[in-house]
Amino acid sequence: MSSIRHLEHIMDTFLLDDQLRNFLREDLEHGDITTDAIFSDQETATVLIRAREPLIAAGMEKIAARVFRLLDERVTFAQATPDGQRVNSGEVLMTVSGSVRTLLRGERVALNLIQRLCAIATLTRQYVDAVQGLKVSIVDTRKTTPGLRMLEKYAVRVGGGRNHRYSLSDGVLIKDNHIAACGSICRAVKKARATVPHTIAIEVETDTLKQVQECLECGVQIIMLDNMDCSTMRQAVTMINGQALIEASGGVNLDTVRGIAETGVDIISVGALTHSARSCDIGLDWQ
Missing domain, CATH: 3.20.20.70 (Aldolase class I)
Structure with missing residues (x-):
């Protein structure tokens, strides 16, 4: 078993940032022509990332927040649900505040990733619970x-x-x-x-x-x-x-x-x- 690869090692920030940039590059390519046409750099907003079904939280601070921060370091976060915590439908997983352009540019990549990671964490917990x-x-x-x-x-x-x-x-x-x-x-x-x-x-x-x-x-x-x-x-x-x-x-x-x-x-x-x-x-x- 690869026990030497602890959680922190697997999520090495140097490797992670490079990967997240590639995901953003794939989606943005030459920019977000819809968002750029409608909003200016000065407009700001706050959004809520919310669970719409019961799940095990995974990647709110380490992944989703990092996606937005790579687009704009001025983005701020609150209520980030800790990894591994059980969450009920309707609960807020994280609050994100920043430029409207940044929030819209990063939304799909961040959601795609945490939807996938929460799914794996949730399914894994079901197996772990089954052999408790x-x-x-x-x-x-x-x-x-x-x-x-x-x-x-x-x-x-x-x-x-x-x-x-x-x-x-x-x-x-x-x-x-x-x-x-x-x-x-x-x-x-x-x-x-x-x-x-x-x-x-x-x-x-x-x-x-x-x-x-x-x-x-x-x-x-x-x-x-x-x-x-x-x-x-x-x-x-x-x-x-x-x-x-x-x-x-x-x-x-x-x-x-x-x-x-x-x-x-x-x-x-x-x-x-x-x-x-x-x-x-x-x-x-x-x-």
């Missing part, structure tokens, strides 16, 4: 929206989940295609150990108990149980008996996650956290 009381972590995958990985993985943490690998360079995960191309689990593990630093753990994806046994024979540190039914997973957990960290993956949804957690696995990875979260309904109202 069990010693298991809910983690994401690399099934993220291209260009939004840093932000989406941040939202998973806000929702109470943890992050798996941030990128392919974060850890060794030997999957079915690696095994098929190499010939065996032990051969693939041996080659990986000869190359990667001793500080990097090796994880192997398995889909049979025979493969689990092979992992144990070659001392794999993390064993992924991929698309196994709960009965098979329980057998695997008994076989492993604390010799490796156990991750369950595949076929995970809100109806199945509790049963998977009860098999005794340590980690459950859920691609749906980022690839299937429905954007939250958040609006911007003018005072």
Whole structure:
């Protein structure tokens, strides 16, 4: 797991600002011809960013506020809801004051981002709540929206989940295609150990108990149980008996996650956290 990538590291301001500028550049391109034709630089206003459904707040101060500030540092904010807080429909997430031109230019980019991030945080919290009381972590995958990985993985943490690998360079995960191309689990593990630093753990994806046994024979540190039914997973957990960290993956949804957690696995990875979260309904109202 990519535990060294703490929340603050993922949201590095230097990297974030560069990304947000690109999003603004995509939308503004050569300017906002509608807003510029109607309003002057001197006109100001205050707007309310409001939740239109229950959600977990994510990115008000760190993302939405930053979008407006990159357009104009004079913009001010109030009532910014802290990340991770439950919010009811109708509640104000943040108040923004500044130039009318700035507010209109930044509105769509800011809303697009927080609608997405709140959705991921909200869905993640549902999974975390579903396994409450069990010693298991809910983690994401690399099934993220291209260009939004840093932000989406941040939202998973806000929702109470943890992050798996941030990128392919974060850890060794030997999957079915690696095994098929190499010939065996032990051969693939041996080659990986000869190359990667001793500080990097090796994880192997398995889909049979025979493969689990092979992992144990070659001392794999993390064993992924991929698309196994709960009965098979329980057998695997008994076989492993604390010799490796156990991750369950595949076929995970809100109806199945509790049963998977009860098999005794340590980690459950859920691609749906980022690839299937429905954007939250958040609006911007003018005072």
